[in-house]
Amino acid sequence: MTPTSHNLFLILELFVVLAGCISLDYSGEALTTRYWDCCKPSCGWKGKASVNNPVGSCTADEKPISLDAGTGCKGGTAFACSKQQPWAINDTLSYGFAGVYLTQEIVGGATEDAWCCACYQLDFTSEPLRGKSMIVQASNTAYDINTANRFTLAIPGGNTTSVDGCATQYGISQSVFGQDRQGVATKDDCQNLPESLRSACQWRFDWLEDASYPSANFKRVVCPSEITAKTGCVRNDDSTFAEQTSGNATQAKPSLAHMTRATLGVAVSAAGLAALLTI
Ligand SMILES: *[C@@H]1O[C@H](CO)[C@@H](O)[C@H](O)[C@H]1NC(C)=O
Numbered sequence: 001m002t003p004t005s006h007n008l009f010l011i012l013e014l015f016v017v018l019a020g021c022i023s024l025d026y027s028g029e030a031l032t033t034r035y036w037d038c039c040k041p042s043c044g045w046k047g048k049a050s051v052n053n054p055v056g057s058c059t060a061d062e063k064p065i066s067l068d069a070g071t072g073c074k075g076g077t078a079f080a081c082s083k084q085q086p087w088a089i090n091d092t093l094s095y096g097f098a099g100v101y102l103t104q105e106i107v108g109g110a111t112e113d114a115w116c117c118a119c120y121q122l123d124f125t126s127e128p129l130r131g132k133s134m135i136v137q138a139s140n141t142a143y144d145i146n147t148a149n150r151f152t153l154a155i156p157g158g159n160t161t162s163v164d165g166c167a168t169q170y171g172i173s174q175s176v177f178g179q180d181r182q183g184v185a186t187k188d189d190c191q192n193l194p195e196s197l198r199s200a201c202q203w204r205f206d207w208l209e210d211a212s213y214p215s216a217n218f219k220r221v222v223c224p225s226e227i228t229a230k231t232g233c234v235r236n237d238d239s240t241f242a243e244q245t246s247g248n249a250t251q252a253k254p255s256l257a258h259m260t261r262a263t264l265g266v267a268v269s270a271a272g273l274a275a276l277l278t279i
Pocket residue numbers: 032033034035144159160181182212213
């Protein structure tokens with residue numbers, strides 16, 4: 001028996017499909033923190049990832065602004081859009097946005113192009129949030145810790161930073177947004193925030209039970225349209241990922257789409273071994 005070009009083509013195709021599965025299907029354990037710095041989010045710049053549009057940014061008075069506008073945290077005119085804030089779907093599920101950092105082991109050395117505008121389900125693993133989940137879109141990047149997977153949840157009044165971005169955007173004192181590293185202290189303090197940010201500030205004390213640093217298991221999920229409607233950003237690989245996760249067959253290779261990653265690995269090894277033996 002000799003390897004035919006058809007065999008080799010099949011092997012290559014299997015590798016391509018396998019590589020595709022691994023690169024899209026990130027999961028693991030993560031730390032979470034909170035932030036709301038009012039700055040233009042990092043995934044709001046062109047060329048960060050393969051997407052239809054980068055994450056939308058806003059003027060100081062919360063109107064959409066050009067993707068080329070510089071961040072208000074460095075003298076520019078673009079700020080975070082207030083609508084990119086968390087909200088409860090029900091008692092155990094909330095939607096929102098996060099600054100993400102995934103370690104090299106997970107993304108193989110890739111950085112923002114791996115996560116910008118992808119959505120992740122966070123299943124909380126610490127009290128008081130055990131049993132609750134969030135689905136967040138990566139609208140920003142959390143570079144300041146790079147030794148662990150981290151999702152810094154975008155929560156108005158949830159944490160101030162050294163940059164006075166919120167004071168600049170709203171023309172009010174930065175102290176309205178609370179203490180450094182903690183944010184506002186009580187639900188009542190949320191009343192002092194600009195009106196567009198109050199309900200999400202209160203969400204932290206209601207749905208999130210004022211938890212600090214809850215841990216979570218994360219996995220990539222297809223972005224809900226209610227979330228992408230608020231950023232305008234959809235990854236080009238989200239439709240491929242949707243097909244993989246739904247097990248929906250493509251017309252060309254219906255059997256492959258139904259294989260699990262493990263089955264596929266065995267198939268690739270078997271095909272590779274067969275090729276080696278026959279060469
Ligand atoms: C607030 O942000 C800083 C900087 O990223 C971080 O070190 C701190 O842990 C955050 N605090 C909370 C409560 O998430």
